[in-house]
Amino acid sequence: MMNLERMTQHAGEWLRGAGPHSEIVISSRVRLARNLAGYPFVGRSNRRQRAEALARCREELVSGRIGSDLLWVDLCESNELDKQLLVERQLISRQHAKGGRENPRAVAIDADETFAIMVNEEDHLRIQVLRSGMQLGPAFDQINSLDDSLEEKLDMAFSPRWGYLTACPTNLGTGIRISVMLHLPALRLTGEIEKVRRAARDMHLAVRGLFGEGSEAQGDLFQISNQTTLGRSEQEILADFQHAVVPQIIAYEQQARQALLRQRPAQLDDKVWRAWAILTNARVLATDEVLTLLSHLRLGVNLGRIDTVDIRTINEMFLLTQPAHLQKLTGCQMDPATRREARASLIRQRLGVR
Amino acid sequence: MKRKCDLCDRPATHHSVEILKGQKIEKHLCDAHAAQEGLAVKAVHKPINELLSNFVKLHSGAPAAQDLECDNCGLKFSEFRESSLMGCPQCYTAFEVALTPLLERAHESATHHIGKVPSRAGASEMRQQTITRLRKRLDEAVAGEDYELAARLRDEIRKIEGHDPGEVDPDEARPAPSRAKPSGRDTDDTAEKHP
Ligand SMILES: [Zn+2]
Ligand SMILES: [Zn+2]
Numbered sequence: 001m002m003n004l005e006r007m008t009q010h011a012g013e014w015l016r017g018a019g020p021h022s023e024i025v026i027s028s029r030v031r032l033a034r035n036l037a038g039y040p041f042v043g044r045s046n047r048r049q050r051a052e053a054l055a056r057c058r059e060e061l062v063s064g065r066i067g068s069d070l071l072w073v074d075l076c077e078s079n080e081l082d083k084q085l086l087v088e089r090q091l092i093s094r095q096h097a098k099g100g101r102e103n104p105r106a107v108a109i110d111a112d113e114t115f116a117i118m119v120n121e122e123d124h125l126r127i128q129v130l131r132s133g134m135q136l137g138p139a140f141d142q143i144n145s146l147d148d149s150l151e152e153k154l155d156m157a158f159s160p161r162w163g164y165l166t167a168c169p170t171n172l173g174t175g176i177r178i179s180v181m182l183h184l185p186a187l188r189l190t191g192e193i194e195k196v197r198r199a200a201r202d203m204h205l206a207v208r209g210l211f212g213e214g215s216e217a218q219g220d221l222f223q224i225s226n227q228t229t230l231g232r233s234e235q236e237i238l239a240d241f242q243h244a245v246v247p248q249i250i251a252y253e254q255q256a257r258q259a260l261l262r263q264r265p266a267q268l269d270d271k272v273w274r275a276w277a278i279l280t281n282a283r284v285l286a287t288d289e290v291l292t293l294l295s296h297l298r299l300g301v302n303l304g305r306i307d308t309v310d311i312r313t314i315n316e317m318f319l320l321t322q323p324a325h326l327q328k329l330t331g332c333q334m335d336p337a338t339r340r341e342a343r344a345s346l347i348r349q350r351l352g353v354r
Numbered sequence: 355m356k357r358k359c360d361l362c363d364r365p366a367t368h369h370s371v372e373i374l375k376g377q378k379i380e381k382h383l384c385d386a387h388a389a390q391e392g393l394a395v396k397a398v399h400k401p402i403n404e405l406l407s408n409f410v411k412l413h414s415g416a417p418a419a420q421d422l423e424c425d426n427c428g429l430k431f432s433e434f435r436e437s438s439l440m441g442c443p444q445c446y447t448a449f450e451v452a453l454t455p456l457l458e459r460a461h462e463s464a465t466h467h468i469g470k471v472p473s474r475a476g477a478s479e480m481r482q483q484t485i486t487r488l489r490k491r492l493d494e495a496v497a498g499e500d501y502e503l504a505a506r507l508r509d510e511i512r513k514i515e516g517h518d519p520g521e522v523d524p525d526e527a528r529p530a531p532s533r534a535k536p537s538g539r540d541t542d543d544t545a546e547k548h549p
Contacts, residue, residue, distance in 0.1 A: 037443065040427045044441040098385075122439070144470075151472050157443035162457075163467025165443040169453065170460055172446075174469040204462055230457060231464020 003071070004082055008328040011319045012089055012113030012130065017311035019133015023302040024250050026181040026221065026315070028136045029090075030143045033166045033175035034125040037155040041167040042120050050120055051104045057119045060153045061108045066146065069111040076101045081333070084324035088211075090130060091116040115146060122167045123175075125150070134246060136178060140238055163230065173230030178241055181210065182249060185220040185299040186256035189271070196222075196249060203245065204228050210291075210318070219291030219318060224249070257303060272300030276308065280353045285344040290321050309351055317350055359384035362436070386437050424448040484514065 014027040035041060039053050062072055075083060075096065083097040092107050096118050099105065105120035118126040127150075129143040150156075157165040163173035171177070187193045200207050210221040224245065226237050260268045275296035279285075298314045300306040319325060321343050327334055330342050359366045359382060366382035422431040429441030431449050440446065446453065458465060468487060488511050495504040 035443065040442040041440060043437070043439050044427055044429065095388075147470075148473070156472050158472050159443070159446060159467075160471075161466055162446050163469060165440075165446055167439045169438075169440065169457055172457065173461070173464070173467045176469075228461045228464065230461035231466060231468055232462075233469035235469075 004073075004085060005328070007089070007113070008085065008325060011316040012091075014090070014113070014130040014132045015312075015315040015319055016132040017315045019131065019135050021246075021250055022133035022311070024183055024253050025134040025246065026183055027130060027132050028134055028139050029128060029130045029177075029179045029181070030136065030139045031126060031128040031177040031179075032143055032147055033123040033164065033171045033177075034127065034147070034150070035157040035165060035167070036124045037157045039124070042122060042124060043167055047102060047104065053124050054104045054106060054119055056154070057117075057125060058106065058108075060150060061117060061119075066108075066117075066149060071109045071111075073107050073109065075099075075105045075107065076103070081324055081327060085328055088319060088322040088324050089113065092118055093121060093126075096121045096126075115142065117146075123171070134180070136180070136238060136241055136246075140178075140234065144234075170227070171229050174232070174234050174237070176229055176234050176237060177225055178237055179223050179225035180241065180246055182222050182224060182246075182253070183220060183295065183298060184222055184249070184253050185295045186260055187253050188217075188220045188295075189268075190256045190259060192252070192256060193222075196252060199248075200224055200245075203240075205245065211322075218288060220295040221291075221318075257299070261303060268303070269300075269305055271296045272305050275300070276306060279347050280351050281348075282344045284340045285321075285347065286340055287321065287323070287343070290343060290347065291318065294318055313350060317347060320350070321346065357382050359387055361387045386439075422449050422452060488514075 086092045108117045115129045129139040131139050164175040206225050208223045275293040357366045364384035368383045368388035370381045424445045426444035427441035492507040
C-alpha cells in the first residue's frame with residue numbers, strides 16, 4: 001500500500017528525466033474539468049451537497065475499476081505539511097490545499113503518480129495525467145480512457161452548445177488544459193526568453209513557472225498551456241502543442257544552446273562549474289538560489305560539459321529541496337533558516353559529497 | 355486597518371511579492387481573486403474580470419444582464435461578475451444572452467463546443483457539432499469569396515437540417531462525419547450574436 005511517507009523519498013514519474021526530448025521537456029500534463037450533473041457547482045454547494053458529491057465520486061474511484069492501487073487522501077483530515085507536499089508534487093492545486101474541515105474534498109492518486117483526481121476543487125472532478133518528457137499523446141490517451149470509465153457511471157454536466165459545463169467559464173467546452181513544462185536555460189542566458197513569451201501570447205497560450213503564479217523564472221522552468229477550451233476539439237488543441245508549439249520552442253532552445261557553445265564556451269562552463277562548486281560546498285542555501293544553480297548544472301549535463309551527476313538526480317533535487325519535502329525527509333518541522341541549512345546538506349548528500 | 359484586495363473591496367487574505375525585471379510587485383488578493391489568479395497568467399492571460407468589466411462598459415446602455423437570475427440555484431448575473439464563477443450547470447442557460455459575447459472574447463471567438471461528447475449524451479450532439487463545423491467552414495468560404503464551396507456547404511447543411519429530429523434514419527447509425535441533424539436546440543450562430 002502506498003502512502004505519503006514513502007512517496008516523499010523520490011520524485012514522481014514526471015521527474016524521471018526520461019521520455020522524448022527530456023533534455024528540454026521536463027514533463028507533459030493533461031487536465032480535464034468535469035462536474036456531476038444534478039448538483040450545483042462546488043462553490044455554490046452546501047456542505048451536505050459537497051459531501052454527497054464527494055461520496056459519489058469516491059465510490060466510483062475506489063471501486064477498483066479506475067486503478068487498483070489508488071491512494072485516497074481526505075484533505076479535511078490532512079495536516080498542512082502533507083497538503084503542502086502534495087502541492088509541491090503537482091498532485092493538488094494550492095487552492096485545493098486551502099480551506100478547512102468544513103469543506104469536504106479529496107484527491108485520488110495512482111501508485112506511480114501518473115494520474116491524480118481532485119474531487120471538489122473548483123469543479124467536482126479535476127483529472128490530471130502527468131508524464132515525463134514530451135508524452136502528450138500517451139497522456140491524452142490515458143486521461144481520455146479514465147474519463148470514459150468515469151462517464152460510464154457518472155452523469156457529467158454537459159450542454160450540446162457549450163460542451164462540458166465548468167464552474168469557471170474559462171474552462172468551458174472541452175474542459176481540457178494541456179501543459180508542458182520546459183527547461184529553457186539557454187534562452188534565458190541569451191536574453192531571448194521574452195520572444196518566446198510574446199510568441200506564446202500570440203498563440204493564446206499561458207506561460208507560468210514550475211510552482212505556478214509568481215515563480216515564472218525559477219529554475220528557468222516554464223509551463224506553457226492552452227487557454228482556449230471552447231470551439232476547438234481536444235485533438236486540435238493537442239496537435240497544436242505536438243506539431244507547432246513545442247517543436248518550435250525546442251528548436252529555439254537548441255539554437256540558443258549551440259550559440260552558447262560556439263560563442264561563449266568559457267562563460268558557459270563557468271556557470272556550470274560554479275553551480276557545481278556552490279551546490280557541493282555551500283552550507284546555507286535558499287530555494288531560489290538552488291533552483292538557479294540546478295538549472296545551470298542541468299544545462300551543463302545536457303551539453304556534456306560536466307558528468308559528475310545525472311539528470312534524474314538533478315530533477316529530483318528540484319522537488320526534494322522544496323520546503324515540505326525537506327521537512328518530510330528530515331522528519332521535523334523547521335523554520336526557514338534551519339531549512340536553508342538542511343537544504344544545503346541534503347544537496348551535498350545527494351551529490352555524493354559531505 | 356485591514357488591507358483590501360487589489361481588485362475588490364473584500365479583505366485581502368493572500369499576499370505575495372515578486373521581482374519582475376528588477377521591479378518589486380506586491381499583490382494583495384482576497385480568496386476569490388487569489389483563486390482566480392491560480393488559473394490566470396500574468397501579462398498573458400486576460401482575467402475574466404477584465405473581460406467582464408469591458409463587456410459591462412460596452413453594454414452599459416443595456417443593464418438587463420444585471421437582472422438575470424438562475425432559476426435553479428438563484429445566482430444573479432451580478433454575483434457571477436463578482437466571483438467569475440457560475441453557480442450550477444443551468445446558469446449557462448439563464449445567462450446565455452449575456453455570456454455569449456463574453457465567451458467569444460475569452461475563447462477566440464468560439465460560440466459552440468467542438469470536441470468530446472459524453473457517450474451517455476447520445477449521438478444527436480455529434481450531429482449538431484457537424485453542423486457547427488460546416489457553418490464555420492461556410493463562413494470561411496464566404497469570407498474567402500469561394501462561392502462554389504459555399505454553395506456546396508449550404509446544400510450539405512440544408513440536407514442535414516432537413517432531417518426530422520425525432521425520426522431515426524438507419525443511415526445515421528453508421529459513423530458518417532458529413533451527416534448530421536439538429537437536435538431541439540437552435541444552432542444558428544447569427545441568432546445568438548449580441549447586437
Ligand atoms: Zn478580490
Ligand atoms: Zn444556477
